[in-house]
Amino acid sequence: MTIRRAVPDIHTRAKTESRAFYELLGFEEVMDLGWVSTLASPTNPTAQIILITEEQTAPVVPDISVEVEDVDAVYAAVRASGAEIVRDLRDEPWGVRRFFTRDPNGKVINVVTHRDDDASA
Template sequence: MSVRRVVPDIRTASAESMAESREFYGLIGLEEVMNLGWVMTLASPSNPTAQLTLATHDASAPVWADLSIEVEDADTVYAAMLERGAEIVHPLQDEEWGVRRFFVRDPNGRVVNVVSHRI
């Protein structure tokens, strides 16, 4: 299994706080690379896998993910997690914004968004 990036997910209170965060992290060197209104990703222009996601909520999941891990194939990781007996907290599904993902709880109680981009 190939990991493409690991991204911390930060919950924000509002669109205004997302904008404030964009400005704040912009001072460090991160730039907006994706914005769906409820979720925004900032990335380093010199190292595009160095990213941070800000969101007011999740559009389709009932829980909040603490971090996202982009993998080559979410289906393979999902099958491995099921075989291990891991707690799936959001089922594997295709999302309208072009990803396939599921949420799983890690041994520390953190929720991980395992995601792959659909081609």
């Protein structure tokens, strides 16, 4: 299984202030859906932080997002292991396929892949 990136998800009630703080560290906003935004390093685009004010399609805000090459294969492996599935696998309207699981420490992991049909050329 190939991991493309692992990103901390920061649940915030102060998104504007949080964005400004992380911009002081050199991050730039690369995606903003209103309730969630991604900040990335301009020189190392896989170095990212996600700011989330609320979760739009799941029961909880995740603690970490892990982008994988094949989310369906990871979902099958996690289910087979008996680990808790917090939110079932599904396609999202913003072009990702994802599910949530809980690690042994109680942290919620958003396991995600970008769908090919939504990739820009």
